[in-house]
Amino acid sequence: FAQAWGEAIEEAVGVLEVEARRRAVEGTLKPVYQGGNLVGHVRDRSDLLLMFLLKGAKPEKYRDNYRVVIGGDPVAPVKHSTVARIDHLANTVCQVIESEAAS
Numbered sequence: 001f002a003q004a005w006g007e008a009i010e011e012a013v014g015v016l017e018v019e020a021r022r023r024a025v026e027g028t029l030k031p032v033y034q035g036g037n038l039v040g041h042v043r044d045r046s047d048l049l050l051m052f053l054l055k056g057a058k059p060e061k062y063r064d065n066y067r068v069v070i071g072g073d074p075v076a077p078v079k080h081s082t083v084a085r086i087d088h089l090a091n092t093v094c095q096v097i098e099s100e101a102a103s
Helices: 002-025 047-057 080-102
Strands: 028-034 037-044
Touching: 002 047, 002 080
Parallel strands: none
Antiparallel strands: 028 037
16 A cells, blocks of 8 residues: 555656646746736746745755754554545645646
8 A cells, every 4th residue: 555655646746746847837828808808818927836846956055944853753654534635635636637737
């Protein structure tokens, strides 16, 4: 289960990273209306996603100052409720991506 779960998370993260890069660099077309009529589109890119991608790619250069404190038992089993929440979140993200790809 643990191996399959890890592979599923890696696959989902890969899909999310591709979509984040697309939205940050290519952007999305947003309709522009004037007087209730569609008059064109503007390309909307995400500066926030671009920042996250930079922080992930070169954290030594772009990260915020932080301090990590780790506690608890690193080999303790994951609670079922935590796994269920992560699974629900992953499914929700995939549904959003699929619906945006279809539109």
